Amino acid sequence: MKPDPLLAAELGAGEAAVIASAYQIGARLVLLDDRKARRIAMGAYKLRVIGSAGVLVFAKRAGAIPAVRPLLDAMIDRGYYLSQRLVDQATIAAGEAPRSAE
Numbered sequence: 001m002k003p004d005p006l007l008a009a010e011l012g013a014g015e016a017a018v019i020a021s022a023y024q025i026g027a028r029l030v031l032l033d034d035r036k037a038r039r040i041a042m043g044a045y046k047l048r049v050i051g052s053a054g055v056l057v058f059a060k061r062a063g064a065i066p067a068v069r070p071l072l073d074a075m076i077d078r079g080y081y082l083s084q085r086l087v088d089q090a091t092i093a094a095g096e097a098p099r100s101a102e
Helices: 005-010 013-025 035-043 052-061 069-077 084-093
Strands: 029-031 048-050
Touching: 005 013, 005 035, 013 029, 013 035, 035 048, 048 052, 052 069, 052 084, 069 084
Parallel strands: 029 048
Antiparallel strands: none
């Protein structure tokens, strides 16, 4: 689906396409990490949003992965930006010690 031109002007092509497609099909949840895209998806399109860290927390709670922290660290090591606050929040939500507790 081609996104609304205003949406495409505000976001990258990928984020705009995700939001437009999710809205069109009536998705209940959308995966977005970009802060601006998340705000637009929630505010203007009333979509529920989860990010990569949230997916990892869900996977740990479901028993699909043993720990969240090593995966978040690996993402950061590969150039993916995650704030320390987000990493700490995700590790706490997963029942792991945050970095600040070390």
